[in-house]
Amino acid sequence: MDAAKKKYSIIVPTYNERLNIALIVYLIFKHLRDVDFEIIVVDDGSPDGTQEVVKQLQTLYGEDRILLRPRPKKLGLGTAYIHGLKHASGNFVVIMDADLSHHPKYLPSFIKKQLETGASIVTGTRYVKGGGVHGWNLMRKLTSRGANVLAQTLLWPGVSDLTGSFRLYKKSVLEDVISSCVSKGYVFQMEMIVRASRKGYHIEEVPITFVDRVFGSSKLGGSEIVEYLKGLVYLLMTT
Amino acid sequence: MKHVLKLFSLLVVISALWIGLLQASIIPRSHTWLLPIYFIVSLGCYGLLMVGVGLMRFPTCPREALLLQKDIAEAKDFLKQKGVDVGSD
Numbered sequence: 068m069d070a071a072k073k074k075y076s077i078i079v080p081t082y083n084e085r086l087n088i089a090l091i092v093y094l095i096f097k098h099l100r101d102v103d104f105e106i107i108v109v110d111d112g113s114p115d116g117t118q119e120v121v122k123q124l125q126t127l128y129g130e131d132r133i134l135l136r137p138r139p140k141k142l143g144l145g146t147a148y149i150h151g152l153k154h155a156s157g158n159f160v161v162i163m164d165a166d167l168s169h170h171p172k173y174l175p176s177f178i179k180k181q182l183e184t185g186a187s188i189v190t191g192t193r194y195v196k197g198g199g200v201h202g203w204n205l206m207r208k209l210t211s212r213g214a215n216v217l218a219q220t221l222l223w224p225g226v227s228d229l230t231g232s233f234r235l236y237k238k239s240v241l242e243d244v245i246s247s248c249v250s251k252g253y254v255f256q257m258e259m260i261v262r263a264s265r266k267g268y269h270i271e272e273v274p275i276t277f278v279d280r281v282f283g284s285s286k287l288g289g290s291e292i293v294e295y296l297k298g299l300v301y302l303l304m305t306t
Numbered sequence: 307m308k309h310v311l312k313l314f315s316l317l318v319v320i321s322a323l324w325i326g327l328l329q330a331s332i333i334p335r336s337h338t339w340l341l342p343i344y345f346i347v348s349l350g351c352y353g354l355l356m357v358g359v360g361l362m363r364f365p366t367c368p369r370e371a372l373l374l375q376k377d378i379a380e381a382k383d384f385l386k387q388k389g390v391d392v393g394s395d
Contacts, residue, residue: 086392086393089385089391120391123389126389167378172377193365194365199366201368202371209357212360213357265309278370303313305308
């Protein structure tokens with residue numbers, strides 16, 4: 068890649084993240100001091116006043132650094148990224164969750180990895196040395212590991228963490244991949260990375276830690292498992 | 307080529323090898339007939355092994371939860387000073 072100026076658009080979809088959005092913005096600014104970036108908050112009409120807090124953050128950090136691009140109601144993650152992309156002026160796009168399970172302190176390692184390797188996509192992985200998860204009980208770890216082994220065996224995806232959603236993309240690559248994805252939820256994240264892999268994009272991984280603070284509410288019941296298996300078969304057949 | 311086709315062609319190649327073995331009689335027929343079963347069982351065992359090993363070596367990061375709490379406190383302090391509303395949600 069040439070020595071052109073690099074700008075990073077960080078898309079953060081939010082729904083009722085009034086407190087977390089402020090914390091995450093602070094942490095992003097703390098860890099990306101010498102980087103040209105913008106944060107695009109795609110809020111789906113949160114009733115808890117998330118957008119008011121974002122406006123306060125805009126006063127503090129500048130409206131050119133924090134873009135508030137809301138939508139009227141919950142419209143899904145995939146379309147949130149597409150919506151954010153429309154307003155992104157960077158040549159790289161980062162997607163991350165707003166609930167602090169993705170810590171901004173890893174952003175420099177994503178950027179560094181991309182600069183070193185010229186990769187089209189850098190994806191965070193929780194499952195390698197240097198990464199990790201906190202807040203999962205044995206059952207949760209078992210289902211995660213089982214799901215991962217199954218997906219690796221069936222799909223040969225080329226990445227160790229398929230359902231992760233902490234990723235850095237070249238903007239053109241994200242636009243290309245997202246246009247061909249139709250799934251919802253975490254299967255969407257899997258579809259993105261598998262399609263990118265099939266298209267031959269250079270994908271690199273960096274270890275990240277994932278602190279699950281929403282104990283118990285991210286249940287893995289029977290219906291989630293069925294959804295996952297359906298998603299796997301769909302990806303097996305269509306990618 | 308779609309991935310499923312890749313897997314399918316792999317299956318076809320393995321089946322051709324198996325049929326070849328059946329016809330060439332290098333290994334006694336009775337054993338050759340059982341090869342597919344051995345293969346599937348080994349695959350299943352390998353999968354279970356991978357799950358077990360992965361579970362034992364599952365990377366955890368209890369320190370990170372503490373570090374996160376510190377970061378949250380630091381962020382709240384700073385933002386409160388600057389007039390951003392960080393009351394509990």
